[in-house]
Amino acid sequence: MIYRETGHFVTNYLKDREIFPLKFDKIIVILGLLFLYLYMPTTSEYMLSAHVIPILAVGLATVGLNILTGLTGQLSLGTAGFMCVGAFGTYNLMLRMPENLMSLPVALLLSGIFAGLVGVIFGLPAIRIKGFYLLVSTLAAQYFVWWFFNSYAWFLNYESSGVVAIAPHMYDYWGLGNLLGVDMQGYPARYLLALTICIGLTYFAKNLLRSNTGRNFMSVRDRDIAASVMGISVPRTKLLAFFVSCFYCGIAGGIYSFLYIGNVDLMIYEIDRSFTILFMLIIGGLGSISGSWLGAIFVYEFPILFTWVGDTIFQGAFNTAVVENVSNMVYGVFIIALLIREPGGFAALWATTKQKLRMWPYPH
């Protein structure tokens, strides 16, 4: 009812290009931020550790993949590999740099940059190779990175089990914990760090979408020959997209390992995860940043919801295999149905709803 354009006048071009053109949108965003920052940390530890933080991590990776695949049209199956670089990068920075020099936020940022550079290396073939042929490059990245960290035990600090737990002191960046008297390893603190990073990067991605760079990305996706005729450097644009995308994925990997599970485990970053994140992207809708978050929430929560239904209604009749299989079937059908009905995914559904709200109660 309140969702209206009336009373909103665009007085200059800058205003017309605002992210949230409607006052109502702004209010919603502010309320959302208040909710996320003030209310969410006070919910249960379980809520944060089992739902919210992992969604933040995989959602950020989905946004990253979106920049590469959704915006720039370069298909990638290497997402988990790039996350892996981020996780191992963060761990090794924290482990090997003097404690007073390195702190978690900085390490995340640096390893994000590092993952971005690795992405650029594996993106180089994209200059010559197009379309499906490029899959081979991102798969090479996925398998090579995994093998690399698996083969050189130095990166895991010679931990023979293949899993290394993160030392508690690594969480206390800048001595903030002592200063404030807060348990920085606790989930609320971890959550706030993850949330801040995710909001910052989402905001950045949204802006990117509307910038010249974003438009270059899209023109490369839509017609790269035409783009090059218009004077856009296609190789540079593609490599930039690889960098930005893998930067996001790297940070997401760091968040996943440090802020969610609390250890660095190679098994997390196998190719299945690349696929999971691809599902999130498709279901959310290619090219839409908010869609990526919706897709991540859906794909992450569905198996949990399904297990819950099984446990409460069918008295635990479903074992993990059944849950996994049924989840896969549902994703599969969901992906196909969405592509047929609404190729834009959740994001497009959301946009139509918004459009309808705007018209309500008088369609047309």
Added chain:
Amino acid sequence: MAESLLKVNNIEVVYNHVILALRGVTLDVEEGKVVSLLGANGSGKTTTLKACSNLLHAERGAITKGSIEYQNNDISKSDAYNLVKDGVVQVLEGRHCFSHLTVEENILTGSFIRENPKEAKQDLERVYDHFERIRIRKKSLAGFTSGGEQQMIAMGRALMSRPKLILLDEPSMGLAPQLVEEIFAIVKNLNKEGVSFLIAEQNAMVALKYADEGYIIENGRVILKGKAKELLERPDVKEMYLGVGEEGKTSFRDIKYYHRRKPSFT
């Protein structure tokens, strides 16, 4: 008056839900006639033919208004396969031969619509009789044949389905004048055997010479129609489409003459 074979009633065609390509085209092909559809680039000739052969949807186009009747049945809801079966086949602009198939294989693909494979042999002979030029090339890959040969392959391929009506899109494209005459002569021969034609052409001179009737289309509208002979005589048509102004003089006022006129019918 002969029986009407194909009737297009005031159709409107939209591509991609947004691009309005035809805004009201009405035309009529009578049984046993050759009808030419003339117009400049982008005026909507191809679109009209594709609407008739039900190939529009493959290009994300759709008929949004009007109807198309073939032998008095509405065919706008039919599909290309059934239409070919019923005797309407299109020869696409730019030939579209299957370049990795041999000439003979190309022609044979046209007969798959028919249930009885034995008839294909006879039909093949008939095609070679009409298009002597391609008989000797039947074993070579279609991709390596010349433009004229490809046009003949495409027409021969269409002939294999034993059509009653052939929709021929720009047969003269990129061909030497002599070859164009040859192709149109074959059209005339086929016409004598009872095949009707709807031909989209830019080369108005030839198209009208061999046709019984002509339509001129501009910006998705039919702006002129008439007997081919009469159209050939009209000064405005001569000026615009035949490139011979009266007394060799070009005057823009004359050219605009028919633009300003209302379409002769709607």
Added chain:
Amino acid sequence: MDWVYLIEVLVGGLMSGVMYSLVAIGFVLIYKSSGIFNFAQGTMLLFASLTFVKMTENGIDFWTALFIAAGIMVIFGIATERYVIRPLANQDLLALFMATVGLATFQEGFSQFIWDSDVHGLQMSKFLDIGLLDPAPIFVSDHIPWLDILIPKFDIFASLVAGSLIVILAFFFQKTRTGLSLRAVSDDHMAAMAVGIPLQTVWAIVWAVTGIIALIAGLLWAERVSVSFTLIEAVMKALPVILIGGLTSIPGAIVGGLVIGVGEKLGEIYLADVFGGQGIELWFAYFMALIFLVFRPQGMFGEKLIERV
């Protein structure tokens, strides 16, 4: 370096290359006829072989099980065309690729849901006594005295199957109406429609044939590895093969398979030490394909893309 050993390695590589090619053929069929990159190829293998194995485990005899499994794959292929491909016709190829990813996910869940997620062994020699299926190797030196190498009998069998499959497909493509229609469709959709070739029927046939090929490939792979989730992984390895081969060419798929098979074996022997670790076969094939594609972006036998603004 012992050259007899080298030959043995090469032959081993060729044999695993044959296995890759078997999977690659299915990919190529679909890509060629519709431009769709069928990601579900791997799960089709899993589904087919799992269906077959479960039937034989329940006492159905070999040929009946084979027949029923083939029938199920045909039905599945036709259903795929009808409910996935057809509604998405005219969408861009990325969307179609995504749809096959969805299909793969569905099938992965579905096959393990109705059967199970266990690891099954498949021993065809139990059912089929043709002497080529038992695991004992052939001593080539019995026949060619100077060539002292071993070849597993099963590998010879697999090569024979792959060979006959290619001959049958070649015949099908060259000599039958359907084969000709299929080639026509892959050459030019629009022209094929214009002459009245029913695209949808042709696609349904392609998917059905691919289903049967998946069954054959699945059984051979299963005999070598096992019937389980790992089949899907194994099939990921076929990706570099078809990409090297060029996506549109069946000979390309074969040659690509052989190149990767042999290259991988040689890499394992000569390069593993350089990288100070085992397991380089995990990524080696992709790197080979990558280097190859940088020099020839459309693959070995792929049709050159003609791009216009």
